[in-house]
Amino acid sequence: QALGAASDLKKAARIEPRHAEIRKKYEEFKKKAMELEEKEDEDNPPNHNLDALPRVFIDVAIGSAAPRRMIFALYTDTVPKTTENFRQLCTGEHEGTTA
Structure with missing residues (x-):
């Protein structure tokens, strides 16, 4: 109609x-x-092939607990600039950060 x-x-x-x-x-x-x-x-959010996406990790410790690893898939197929910035933060490449 x-x-x-x-x-x-x-x-x-x-x-x-x-x-x-x-x-x-x-x-x-x-x-x-x-x-x-x-x-x-x-x-209808995009479908991502998670196996093909790059990953980064951050080790986080709270208080005296042992550090735990958080792994993130980077949606480079959807938000490439944002994922590159986050990757640099995780690796310590971003200005003002240390790995």
């Missing part, structure tokens, strides 16, 4: 390109369609 309405609005806009109400309705429809598309993207 929505696709039919979109098609009708698009045809009407082509037939009457100066008709303000048709243009307005068509722009409103495009905006809502984009919002729905973005929402669908949020609802």
